[in-house]
Amino acid sequence: MRSPHLFSWLSAIALVTLTAADGASDVVDLTGTNFDSIVNPESLILVEFFAPWCGHCKALAPHYEEAATALKEKNIKLAKVNCVDEADFCQANGIQGYPTLRVYRNGEYTDYTGPRKTDGIISYMTKQSLPAVSEVTLANFDEFTKADKIVAVAFLSSPTDVPGPEFSATANKHRDDYLFGSTTDKGAIDAAGVTPPAIVVYRSFDEPTVEYPYPVVDAKVKDIEEWIQELSIPVIDQVGTDNYQTYAQSGKPLAYLFVDPTDAKSEEYIAAIKPIAAKYKGKVNFVWIDAVKFSDHAKALNLNEAKWPGFVIQNLQKQLKFPYDQNKEVTPEAVDELITQFLDGKLEPELKSQPIPTTQDESVFNLVGKQFEDVVFDDDKDVFVEFYASWCGHCKRLKPTWDSLGDRYVNVKDRIVIAKFEATENDLPPSVPFRISGFPTLKFKKAGTREFIDYDGDRSLESLITFVEESAVNPLDPSVPFKTTVPAAQEPIQQPDHHDEL
Structure with a gap:
């Protein structure tokens, strides 16, 4: 069983109070300027990266505020970053969707995977504040090593012995993934049949007991976590x-x-x-x-x-x-x-594609897998693609706006393509430097390049037009003469996938 302290969070839930009437917030406001100075010294802090226009962020806001007030009593801080005001900072930190929540410990983060209601946030963060490594003795040894599918135990002569600190750091990083224990109890060590220092993983499948096979005194967090991750997957x-x-x-x-x-x-x-x-x-x-x-x-x-x-x-x-x-x-x-x-790299992937449309009568180009490279990698044209799924509610709501965007540039189709791609019915070719993980995903490719730019703004027609006008290489005014002068194609650049709806 996990530490009995895991359930101490129940008392914290009763501490939820409304934000003070004067409008003061217990959520700390972070910017690119003050982020490191506030976050790095904290042994535990939850940070939300949000956009004011994001509906999910608005729904989370009151719960986040109430949780911040309650957790203040336990000296656990909640903070937030406005990614519209701090766009460059959020992009530099790999923020791909909103809200993104991260649990930071002295500047190192793991993804927040807990609930998004007040009591759930309080529960999750209180658990995060408890020791990640449980104490193991001879009395609880058998029960502890069978308490989860993957249980890692460090056997040490003293708590400060190597690899104790690295093992504890691994446990802090993966406390939501595996169960970690540590012991200096001679009875437990004898029961395990090991010589300290040692790390042993106990599993409920395949080979049930596996000892760390490399010099344990040299083990670092990366070594330990990769070893456990490999063992966590059955044959x-x-x-x-x-x-x-x-x-x-x-x-x-x-x-x-x-x-x-x-x-x-x-x-x-x-x-x-x-x-x-x-x-x-x-x-x-x-x-x-x-x-x-x-x-x-x-x-x-x-x-x-x-x-x-x-x-x-x-x-x-x-x-x-x-x-x-x-x-x-x-x-x-x-x-x-x-x-x-x-x-051996001798197997060719099988790519799914809808039939190539016999006609393109709409202002938005209906793009399919078989013609992706020919259309999108046309060096003469800027290309803006919506990757969608027919069942996606957000995509359905975006459709009239996307059609209007196509109408806007219908007279300059020789310069820019506004396209849609049904990503569940068509596969992207291997030459494309990204994969789609959510819908809708909007990506812009400038003429003459292989670089794809993620669109992360709001989905109003005005904002989409502004983005296109700022991003396009080609002149988009039909009255301006156009001659292809784009540079030679560049090598593909890997860009992270942005997703809104999984």
Whole structure:
């Protein structure tokens, strides 16, 4: 069990009070100028990066204020940065959407993953203020090492011994991901059968006990966290909404075995693939997935027929898909060969695309995957693309404004393209230096370049027009003569994805 102090936050919830009648706020206002001087000395502070026009930010505001007042009693500060006033600072700090909340400890941050209501914020931040490393003794050793799927324990001769400080720093950074404990108890050390100093990970799957295999006195935070992260992923496991992020954050390619759980042979299929998964552990993560429940995901990965088992490799970083031919039997030998070709760079991704439209009658260009490079990488034209999904509510609300933007520049189509791209029905080619993670995403490409600029402003027609006029290379006044004089194309520049709705 985690430290009994974890539940001390209950008393804090009762301390919620309204902000003083004089309008004073307990939320600290931060700017690019004062950020480091205020944030870096704090052992714990929550910072919200927001935009005044953002609806989610407005909904969060009263809860954030009330939580700040309550947490003031526990000496836990809440702060905020207005990213409209501090646009350059927010961009330099990688803020891609609003609101973004980060938990800072002495200048180092982790993402806030808690609730966004008053009591939830109080609960989460109070837990964050408690020790990240629980004390382990012989009395609670067995219970503690079985208390979670991943439990890391440091065995030390004294609390200050290396790698104790690095282990504690790792625990602070990953307190929401894993359970951490530390002990100098001789009984617990003897029960573990280790010689201090040592770090051991206890798992509820695969090999249940794994000791840190490198010189532990040299272990740094990066070494420890990467080792635990690798151990946290089973050889092959079922993937779903509860653990998908674990695989996404690993950065490794993901190999899916789609099976129908009602098929009498489903367990047999999984067992047959497991030795291949073990062979490539550390290079490719393997999972099995319910093909019936997640049939839409199968289609998104270009497994278009309901024929199971099915197999596909996904490059998560580039969102490229490498499905195995559904007309062939999925065998361990076939999977082994497919993985080998993939790792050797000999496998071509399968790109999904809607048919190229026979006509383009609207002012907004209907862009599909097959023509993306030809249209967007046309050096003669500025291009502004909306990446959308048909089911996305924000996209539907944006449509009339985007159509009006197209109408605005309909007489200069030889200079600028206002386009839309249905990103769930079309794949981006590998040459594109970004992938779409939310909708709508708006990106501008200047004529003669391969650089994509994220649009992060409000979605009024006036603001979009201002952005286009400021960003375009070509003259957008039809009365101004236009001759192609753009520079030669440059190499692609990787830009972070901005997303509004996941």
